[in-house]
Amino acid sequence: MKIYNSYTDRLEEFKSIHPNKVGMYICGPTVYNYIHIGNARPVVFFDTVRRYFESKKYQVIFASNFTDVDDKIIQKSIEENISELEVSSYYINAFLSDVKSLNCKTDYIKPKVTKYMNYIINYIQDLIDKGYAYQANGDVYFRVTKIEDYGALSNRLIDDLISGSRVEVNNLKENPLDFTLWKQTFEGINFDSQFSKGRPGWHTECVAMIDDIFGEQIDIHGGGTDLKFPHHENEIAQAKAIHNHRVAKYWMHNGRLSFKDIKMSKSLGNVIFVKDVSEKLALRYFLLSTHYRAPLNYSDDSFAMYVTEWLKLENTLKTAFFKLDINNKLIEETEITAEDVNETITNFNSSMDNDFNTANAITALQSLLRLANVSIRKQDDFSTLNQVYKGLIYMTEILGLKVELNPISNENRQIYLDWQKARKNKEFSEADKLRKVLTDRGVI
């Protein structure tokens, strides 16, 4: 299994730190608004990564934070005249509900900044004690030049950063690149610390949480490519200062989602909220249709294609299940022996093994769908149909494209049999009536 490591900029063989265990951490949302479909991309992708590891029998320890202390949250609380806590808890719930609707697992570790304040403060103190941070007028800054290879992740040189930087207005810093660990504040929610009354900078929370949850270097740290610099670079700087490691063995960055070729972001206002998308799993399909490192452009037309794809998938899987169910031929423990079925599964797995190439995995899924449709048409080939069905369940489980499958009720079974009988007897108006009942009930 190969993963593209953003830290080394290479495709590397994945080897977990501990056998059969994967520790992964993904940068989560700042909860001041609903998430848009661009925010959903990393969530869906890393959920898929998790699912794939789990299918390979890894025990996955998955953590992703909620940033619930932030200027934007404060601003929102002032605008709406409610507390920061009310703002953040509302949007945490909204996030979880949106993400669930995309069939992402939500049973992961979800640390919040407000619950980690002591830990973050101690972390910052530790950085000061070790000489990597300094206090200035109530603020605390990280001494970037103490880290020898600062910029290694994002491929930047300190000198280039300085020469390319904009005018620095903060003269409390020793070096314009130094980043804030703690900021004295007088507005909005603030916390007591030995430095001042204030708030932590954004970059410490993730490393502090990782430290507490995992206690060591983790296997995978993921997030959007826009987080590479400065956020992830700064995480690494802090971890190097304290632990002399780079936070994660493998760094993974997903490409951005754009809308009409411009990046989708709340600050630009060109967003489509997940909650407003009608076909949620078609959105998941769409988000996985392009390799995660490539940019993905949203348009109504391209999304519409995946609505079609999703409906086809749903239809085929339902029909396969229905045919097995109505004939009492569903076998849970089927061994896949058919060569063409096995080939699609092999292709699926090797695509996923190759840096989670979901685009190619989907191609394998589509081939299997064709086999399924052919098999459904055949009168009595239940063996193949069972194998195809099993393969489809396997793939859709990993991609998280879950199709609701309900065993047929006795009543509906009777209606179905009556429909077939009517058709056979050429009683077409009766047949059409029964068919309508079945389609209305979603049986066929």
Add this chain to the structure above:
RNA sequence: GGACCCUUAGCCAAGUGGUAAGGCACGGGACUGCAACUCCCUCACCGCCGGUUCAAAUCCGGCAGGGUCCUCCA
């Protein structure tokens, strides 16, 4: 101004040295009581120019177009 990335058929999208996967749409067939669904077939020489090579969409250089990042922005 600095760093980096992208450009494959009408659309979406794989492929990273050996002569273009897949999907959507279109067109042609088949199946069907009708319809839906489904199946089969057809559909590109890879932005432009030059170079390296026996061989390039794939490597190098230039040009054009588009994008991302550059300290509290998530």
